[in-house]
Structure formats: C-alpha cells, structure tokens
Amino acid sequence: MQLPDVLVFTNTRTRKVEFRVYADATGATVHITADPASSVELWKSAPLIVVVEDMATTVTASNLPTTERCGQAVLLTSDNDLNTAAETGRAVGASYICHHPVGVAWLLSQMMHAAYRGADARQLIADAQTTGN
Numbered sequence: 001m002q003l004p005d006v007l008v009f010t011n012t013r014t015r016k017v018e019f020r021v022y023a024d025a026t027g028a029t030v031h032i033t034a035d036p037a038s039s040v041e042l043w044k045s046a047p048l049i050v051v052v053e054d055m056a057t058t059v060t061a062s063n064l065p066t067t068e069r070c071g072q073a074v075l076l077t078s079d080n081d082l083n084t085a086a087e088t089g090r091a092v093g094a095s096y097i098c099h100h101p102v103g104v105a106w107l108l109s110q111m112m113h114a115a116y117r118g119a120d121a122r123q124l125i126a127d128a129q130t131t132g133n
Contacts, residue, residue, distance in 0.1 A: 002029070002122070003042070003045055003046065003118060003121060003122055003125070004028075004029045004030055004031035004042065004046055004118065005028040005029045005030065005046070005047055005048065005111070005114040005115045005117070005118030005119075006019075006023070006028050006029070006030045006031070006046065006047070006048045006049075006050060006111055006114050006118075007030075007031050007033070007039060007042045007043060007046035007048070007049045007050070007071075008030055008031065008032045008033070008049075008050045008052065009033060009034065009036065009039075009049075009050070009051045009052060009055040009058070009059050010032060010034065010050075010052035010054055010055055011034035011054055011055060012052060012054045015052050015054070015076075016032050019032055019050075020032075022104075022107070022108060022111055023111070025108060026108055026111040026112045026115055027112065027115045028048075028111040028112065028114055028115040028118070029115070029118065030111075031046075034055060034058070036055075036058060036059050036062035036064055037062055039064075040064065040065075043064045043065070043069055044065070044068055044069050044070065045069070045070050045071075045121070046069075046070070046071050046114075046118075047070065047071040047072075047113075047114040047117035047118050047121065048071050048072055048074065048110055048111060048113075048114035049069065049071055049072070049073040049074065050073075050074045050076050050098075050107070051073065051074070051075050051076070051092045051094065052076045052077075053075065053076065053077040053078065053079060053088065056075065056077075056088045056091065056092050059092050060091045060092055064093075066092075066093030067093075070121075071114065071117075072095045072096065072110070073092065073093050073094045073095055073096075074094055074095065074096045074097070074098050074107065074110065075088055075089040075092055075094040075096070075097045075098065076098050076100055076103075076107065077089075077097060077098070077099060077100065078099065078100045078101075079099075085097050085099070096110075
C-alpha cells in the first residue's frame with residue numbers, strides 16, 4: 001500500500017464522504033479506515049493522522065504507539081465540552097483538537113501541508129529503491 005498523506009479513522013458515512021471531498025480539494029491522498037489494528041505502519045508514517053470522535057475509543061483501546069509516528073495527530077470533534085475534547089485528544093495522542101465545523105479550514109490547510117510532506121516522502125522512498133539504499 002502506498003503511503004497516504006492523511007490517515008483518517010472514522011466509521012461515519014458522512015465523515016468518509018467529507019474526507020473524500022477534502023482530499024479532492026487539497027490534493028492529499030487519504031486512507032480512511034475503521035480498523036486501527038491493520039493501520040499500525042500507516043500510523044507510524046503518515047504525515048497527518050485524523051481521529052474522528054466516533055473512533056476515539058477504538059483508537060485508544062488499540063494501543064497504537066502515541067510517540068512512534070512521523071506525523072501529527074488531530075482529533076476531529078464536534079463536542080462543545082472543551083474538557084471532554086481535551087481528555088479525548090490526550091487519550092488518542094493528538095497534537096491538536098479541531099472542532100467541526102468551525103476548524104475545517106484549518107484542517108484543510110493541514111491536509112495541504114501533509115500532501116507536500118507525503119509527496120517528498122514518497123520521492124525519497126522511490127529514490128532509495130532506485131539506488132538500492
């Protein structure tokens with residue numbers, strides 16, 4: 001599997017559709033999953049990880065490594081209780097908490113940055129494979 005720019009954990013149909021639209025708008029490659037166990041390598045290497053609140057408990061229970069990753073993790077939530085959002089963000093190892101829908105513009109800018117970082121990473125991998133290093 002090719003390294004995606006953005007790894008998204010959600011099981012909500014609406015969020016899946018939204019992230020496909022966001023991917024088209026930003027040029028980012030997005031891998032959407034509801035299975036943290038099958039995404040350990042992507043978790044470690046994706047430039048941006050988005051955990052949507054519907055998957056927060058599942059991601060936390062999966063024991064994905066919160067310190068062994070290259071990218072930033074974001075909790076996407078619509079919870080208006082800041083204390084709950086902060087607790088959930090800490091539990092999933094998020095660097096940022098993004099409130100939906102208010103923070104979507106910020107999230108899109110993060111996805112564009114991830115697309116650049118992902119393209120650079122894929123080029124480095126391709127160069128290393130070509131030279132045998």
